[in-house]
Amino acid sequence: RRRGIPEAILAEGKTPAEVAALATTALDTTGRALVTRADEAAASAVAAAVGDADADATVDRDDRAGTVVVHAADFEPPSLDAAVAVVAAGTADAAVAGEAAVVAREVGAAVDRVDDVGVANLDRILDQVDRVREADAVVVAAGREGALPTVVAGLVDAPVIAAPVSTGYGVGGEGVAALEGALQSCSVLTTVNVDAGFVAGAQAGLIARAVDAARAE
Amino acid sequence: RRRGIPEAILAEGKTPAEVAALATTALDTTGRALVTRADEAAASAVAAAVGDADADATVDRDDRAGTVVVHAADFEPPSLDAAVAVVAAGTADAAVAGEAAVVAREVGAAVDRVDDVGVANLDRILDQVDRVREADAVVVAAGREGALPTVVAGLVDAPVIAAPVSTGYGVGGEGVAALEGALQSCSVLTTVNVDAGFVAGAQAGLIARAVDAARAE
Amino acid sequence: RRRGIPEAILAEGKTPAEVAALATTALDTTGRALVTRADEAAASAVAAAVGDADADATVDRDDRAGTVVVHAADFEPPSLDAAVAVVAAGTADAAVAGEAAVVAREVGAAVDRVDDVGVANLDRILDQVDRVREADAVVVAAGREGALPTVVAGLVDAPVIAAPVSTGYGVGGEGVAALEGALQSCSVLTTVNVDAGFVAGAQAGLIARAVDAARAE
Amino acid sequence: RRRGIPEAILAEGKTPAEVAALATTALDTTGRALVTRADEAAASAVAAAVGDADADATVDRDDRAGTVVVHAADFEPPSLDAAVAVVAAGTADAAVAGEAAVVAREVGAAVDRVDDVGVANLDRILDQVDRVREADAVVVAAGREGALPTVVAGLVDAPVIAAPVSTGYGVGGEGVAALEGALQSCSVLTTVNVDAGFVAGAQAGLIARAVDAARAE
Amino acid sequence: RRRGIPEAILAEGKTPAEVAALATTALDTTGRALVTRADEAAASAVAAAVGDADADATVDRDDRAGTVVVHAADFEPPSLDAAVAVVAAGTADAAVAGEAAVVAREVGAAVDRVDDVGVANLDRILDQVDRVREADAVVVAAGREGALPTVVAGLVDAPVIAAPVSTGYGVGGEGVAALEGALQSCSVLTTVNVDAGFVAGAQAGLIARAVDAARAE
Amino acid sequence: RRRGIPEAILAEGKTPAEVAALATTALDTTGRALVTRADEAAASAVAAAVGDADADATVDRDDRAGTVVVHAADFEPPSLDAAVAVVAAGTADAAVAGEAAVVAREVGAAVDRVDDVGVANLDRILDQVDRVREADAVVVAAGREGALPTVVAGLVDAPVIAAPVSTGYGVGGEGVAALEGALQSCSVLTTVNVDAGFVAGAQAGLIARAVDAARAE
Amino acid sequence: RRRGIPEAILAEGKTPAEVAALATTALDTTGRALVTRADEAAASAVAAAVGDADADATVDRDDRAGTVVVHAADFEPPSLDAAVAVVAAGTADAAVAGEAAVVAREVGAAVDRVDDVGVANLDRILDQVDRVREADAVVVAAGREGALPTVVAGLVDAPVIAAPVSTGYGVGGEGVAALEGALQSCSVLTTVNVDAGFVAGAQAGLIARAVDAARAE
Amino acid sequence: RRRGIPEAILAEGKTPAEVAALATTALDTTGRALVTRADEAAASAVAAAVGDADADATVDRDDRAGTVVVHAADFEPPSLDAAVAVVAAGTADAAVAGEAAVVAREVGAAVDRVDDVGVANLDRILDQVDRVREADAVVVAAGREGALPTVVAGLVDAPVIAAPVSTGYGVGGEGVAALEGALQSCSVLTTVNVDAGFVAGAQAGLIARAVDAARAE
Numbered sequence A, B, C, D, E, F, G, H: 001r002r003r004g005i006p007e008a009i010l011a012e013g014k015t016p017a018e019v020a021a022l023a024t025t026a027l028d029t030t031g032r033a034l035v036t037r038a039d040e041a042a043a044s045a046v047a048a049a050v051g052d053a054d055a056d057a058t059v060d061r062d063d064r065a066g067t068v069v070v071h072a073a074d075f076e077p078p079s080l081d082a083a084v085a086v087v088a089a090g091t092a093d094a095a096v097a098g099e100a101a102v103v104a105r106e107v108g109a110a111v112d113r114v115d116d117v118g119v120a121n122l123d124r125i126l127d128q129v130d131r132v133r134e135a136d137a138v139v140v141a142a143g144r145e146g147a148l149p150t151v152v153a154g155l156v157d158a159p160v161i162a163a164p165v166s167t168g169y170g171v172g173g174e175g176v177a178a179l180e181g182a183l184q185s186c187s188v189l190t191t192v193n194v195d196a197g198f199v200a201g202a203q204a205g206l207i208a209r210a211v212d213a214a215r216a217e
């Protein structure tokens, strides 16, 4: 019972060879592999190993997100009639946002990325809010003071999930202020742990699945 | 833009008279009043003030949840074609679960309460899991070590929202262990802050609204 | 060397009689008394004692801010050619904002209060931003997730001082998230400790003094 | 007075040569050496040095647990009429579980390992619970949210010792949530510090010794 | 499945009437009631209610431990062939020690109390150590710097359980230093949370049950 | 709207090549580049890249501060009629002080550096205080116990901004004691986060801009 | 072995009657009683009980310090040829300073109190430093940012003991910043816990005893 | 005014060449150099540079303590008629103890080292206590649970200074439990920060100076 959420291979703390082996096994047994927190070496090792093992498989790397997605030629990816918006405050938040986006996409949601809309310049998010309002669920990745999820949840009707990012130094750094800001938000929203883009994207995917199923009724 | 979530009057830190005045004003202007964290005195003051102001209004107290809901005679409560399950580990978690349930109900969801299913005795939750699987969104209130949300999210397909409860003493007490357990969960779930039953119920309500709208399409 | 900042009598932890005695002494020796964190009893005791001691003195109570200002009839309050804006997110932030405003006013600044402009509804602050832009220094009081100081500092040119407020419960509660948010802000601003409205107002007053002196050159 | 618990050589923070020297000395003086937290280099250095020093000694490496056990040919290991179960939630918990198992075994207990029974999939632990019920003392290693010790202590009669594991990131990471979960558990259990597999295994060994002595009476 | 551990009624946070009602119900259904953290009012209410409900029941109050134990006339308390020592550092540690002792006794162990043996005067514990060595399991209650569990575990062979006590003020106060001292101990021991005398006594009771069963084999 | 504060390129976490590319782009588009937290390699890469791209640009490295400032030949730096003093307690505080100084200078303020005046030897600051009194705004960088900002704010009339420095080890280390000391100061001052010299210098620059504008009226 | 330090009766958490009983017992058995943290009621109860029990005993109350010292008529207080200075930053630090002074005096030292010399106005401590230099050991009580111990230890040759005081609110409040400041001090000094005036005074007394003994050789 | 405490060169964070240069300068200007926290490379660089600069100087390395002491041929080290005992719990505490010992020796005290007397085996400290009682001041270095300072302060009359050591992992690790244990100690003692052997030795040296001066009177 995995609720449509693909098992992910966390590359951190494993050697490139180990990651590649796990990925080809997953590809072999499930037709798909999803690797997260992969650096250059790990991603390349996966690409090479997949190339050797199954030349027809597609390999989709997102180096900023640290993800690699592999689909066997005959893998039929789920496709939901539901959309997830993934909003990011700044450049440093792109990795977490990217991880969330990949997972939501693998669950089958249509994913719309809205980047670089931090609240230090309000015009940016106000200019993009109509796009965000199209989504059935919204993930908002933000570090430092983490004000963006509160602002977005004040602007849209869909459920908002905060994804605090481990930026910032000193007291409240490493994403702590951003997480606490989500927990204390004046707007209604829920949160995942610091840098847990995978969980945020998966939860958004579960909402998209529920909406898709309801649309299909 | 309140996303269908009623403005709530937080009774904590206000005098009974202040709470009662805010409640009658809300009743007058919106046809409804929702009071949270009300003790006996506050709840009674609201009931009395509403009785004076509008004899036809209905007053619904839940003393364990600390909530009072008032509807004008002509208030038409929203009614969604979507269900929320609110699961609680033990007796001490009932207040937070109750707050979540009231809010979800006011948003219009059908709410199913499942109480006293803490993981120290697994049979209890296993016996009730089929009921929980009926819901479109699930809130799980648990304090102490807060293991229940992880267990429930391993058993159901719908999105799960943890509502950590401020039970427990010593290190990790006051709900801190339960909140951290939700943030670290091996299952996919999102969380609200300690005792934030209101937020958990409101987010479940937002999911129910999305599902209801999709069903209506 | 008090830099134009009046010595304040902190009422918290003192009996009404003690506060009243300190206030009449201050009035007697400096022509002025400033009491902070006064509850009803303390404020009334000050008013009564001043009435007895010097019938011509003016007594200015702000019960929400918890302040009492007393001026002898012949006291000539400083008057600076400089303005301070004091911005507050919500009702619960009014006490800290009020404390800051009183101090800035006693230093001699023209003070403009802008209330109830929390970021959960962005229209509110956007509607008022032109007023805030008139000021030479800006204090922003906000609790919970404390997003407002960051937003304001992105909208104005003057120096912004965050005054985090001890609202919020659970992890990051009691103003901790708001303080950490100020420390991590993506906008340029400085901060004072949680609930330190006095310090925020005094620092804004020092900036106003510097600007006033420059205007007078 | 070591209560039957072998002195362990903590390899962390020592050079392979230092560890090897300490191990051969221990072998020489006590007929046994127990090395913990050994990486590849340290374990190999021990094996080589022991080979040189005493070709008849047995060397037992457990690379996942990071342990090396050396027995002189004439060393008579203690053998207790008592059993310890060592239960682990996931792969990442195997190192701590392994450390506990080695120590309990060296104290003389019969050790049964039960791996990969995390609570996100309850069937796994329910399938294995009968094996766990055979033991006189139970160690449960779990990181992240650390729910497993609570669940196990609700299923068995023997004393349960939690061994929290330093997995997890963000708030509550590095084993903190798991430790606090053990301290707040709704089931009766005691705990050791994060990653202290040695202590957990030794305490289980002390219980096994007490039971063995009682059986022998 | 309660492992021989009586369900306890935690009086804290309940009214005397509520506690008394729960106690008479427990007496009625199980032949026994165990109340913990009872103040004078709660204990007296229990005694009175039991007197009314069942004049033949015995009521055993320990006001320093905050416990009340009630046995129906025909209740046959368990009696184990195993002993638990409960050691306390100072006067302030007596409540936690007392709670542990009561629970261990109700599980059926023979309990020996050793009080006032804090390490600031080593002669005290050295004088009593032979008594402690008689026990099959040892609970050591200590607050402030919590050095006593480490010292005792260096002196006895039986398993030692630390019960940190919430004494001490300032940094490390409220039992935090004592708990951390147990987690960092140079001797082998396990710990419960601050003030969790109940859990410490119950775990000691589980060990006593295991030893008793082994003796009976 | 950057309030006259130059966008800075934070070198930390970027490769020298990335930093150099960002710097030449900034030079190209704005006539200026400001790099902070640059190590030797990053600073040299910037210098080399600028030399290639625009041989007429000036490159100003401050290796202790970790900053590089690049001005195009035709860049007209702002010049304010206002002064900022940057005071540092010890050698270890020079990097943070230097970062603050560079930013304030780029905003256009006249900057006076006062180094090595820690409070363990009061004569040092007392000897220099007249220089500090010349400034319109004062930044005080100090680590360890962070006493200097409080002492300076007791000696000057201008607004003081504390810049806590991440020196110190053990409890309260990494600048935490210094930051908390600023938050608790008996003198009126505001603070930035640990090591946030950039923010302190920028806020001092904003005050200098306000004073300059007032002088120009 | 009490090293000349009188056993103190901590009044906090005891009823006035209990404190009075302990005090008369101490008077009876040792000729002296020292009560700390006594409020009005406790101090009066001690005075009354001593009056009844031994009309010739002297009772010395210091209400600001919360201490009561009782000497039997024939008690010969120790008198050391050594001096302790007790320095306090502000009014709020007087209680802790007073507790330290009483203990040092009871150990036999000549005690010199230097009050109200906080560093926000350096002239105060500079004016008094010659008096402080007379002492053989120095206790410095300070709360808030706790800068005074560092400043004093930079001005005198004798050993300095910091006594952090639980003033201050928000982050670093309750004496935490002051304690951390002592731990991080740039000057050589040692510290006791927050509000532990008793310990600071006793340690100063031990130094005075060592010096007195050396003088007597 | 350095109170007889030599300026120390902290090698940590400096290159061997920088440390060597600072050391030869100190030797040149004061006839002495004291380097702390030196690794092999730094210590060797100092030895070589001193050899080059002044072939007659003595170089005294203590690699376990990480210290290097250099005296010019004509340097007359201070010699006090007073003794300091430096007590260490275990091997891991030797570095901090060594640092304290070196400083106390350079201040002029006779230093007695007592190693490996941790409380897990009480016989060790009891066997050595008579030596410790000879000292005029005692430093006790201990990590993990840090019980030794409390035990020693219960056994000797001289002032005791705790030097907590950054051993231990998990919650309370890195010396935190040991520091908190010192702050909460049931015995009278003062403390320095974690690993601050220099400060502990210097404070012991100041006491020795006071005693020496008194002996000389």
Ligand SMILES: Nc1ncnc2c1ncn2[C@@H]1O[C@H](COP(=O)(O)O)[C@@H](O)[C@H]1O
Pocket: B006, B007, B008, B009, B010, B036, B037, B099, B196, B197, B198, B199, C091, C092
């Ligand atoms: N139990 C609750 N938990 C969290 N937020 C609440 C709760 N009750 C009311 N609120 C929110 O808190 C705000 C009420 O604040 P107030 O103006 O103090 O009554 C509103 O925005 C409510 O939606």
Ligand SMILES: Nc1ncnc2c1ncn2[C@@H]1O[C@H](COP(=O)(O)O)[C@@H](O)[C@H]1O
Pocket: B091, B092, E006, E007, E008, E009, E010, E036, E037, E099, E196, E197, E198, E199
């Ligand atoms: N002093 C105590 N410390 C810890 N747990 C306790 C204590 N007393 C009772 N309990 C447990 O707490 C639960 C009682 O909760 P309640 O239903 O609120 O009475 C039961 O599971 C008891 O076994």
Ligand SMILES: Nc1ncnc2c1ncn2[C@@H]1O[C@H](COP(=O)(O)O)[C@@H](O)[C@H]1O
Pocket: A091, A092, F006, F007, F008, F009, F010, F036, F037, F099, F196, F197, F198, F199
């Ligand atoms: N030393 C610094 N401290 C704090 N913020 C900085 C620093 N240097 C640059 N910044 C800000 O951090 C952001 C740069 O982020 P990045 O896009 O990663 O270069 C900009 O908003 C800068 O104004």
Ligand SMILES: Nc1ncnc2c1ncn2[C@@H]1O[C@H](COP(=O)(O)O)[C@@H](O)[C@H]1O
Pocket: E091, E092, G006, G007, G008, G009, G010, G036, G037, G099, G196, G197, G198, G199
């Ligand atoms: N103000 C105080 N601060 C710290 N320790 C104290 C204080 N007063 C008394 N003590 C010590 O605390 C113990 C008193 O504990 P008690 O038996 O509860 O009265 C004795 O060892 C006293 O020496």
Ligand SMILES: [Mg+2]
Pocket: A089, A118, A142, A143, A144, A145, A146, A147, A148, C186
């Ligand atoms: Mg952000």
Ligand SMILES: [Mg+2]
Pocket: B089, B118, B142, B143, B144, B145, B146, B147, B148, D186
């Ligand atoms: Mg629970």
Ligand SMILES: [Mg+2]
Pocket: A186, C089, C118, C142, C143, C144, C145, C146, C147, C148
């Ligand atoms: Mg806010």
Ligand SMILES: [Mg+2]
Pocket: B186, D089, D118, D142, D143, D144, D145, D146, D147, D148
């Ligand atoms: Mg787990």
Ligand SMILES: [Mg+2]
Pocket: E089, E118, E142, E143, E144, E145, E146, E147, E148, H186
């Ligand atoms: Mg103790």
Ligand SMILES: [Mg+2]
Pocket: F089, F118, F142, F143, F144, F145, F146, F147, F148, G186
């Ligand atoms: Mg400093």
Ligand SMILES: [Mg+2]
Pocket: F186, G089, G118, G142, G143, G144, G145, G146, G147, G148
């Ligand atoms: Mg102070």
Ligand SMILES: [Mg+2]
Pocket: E186, H089, H118, H142, H143, H144, H145, H146, H147, H148
């Ligand atoms: Mg130790």
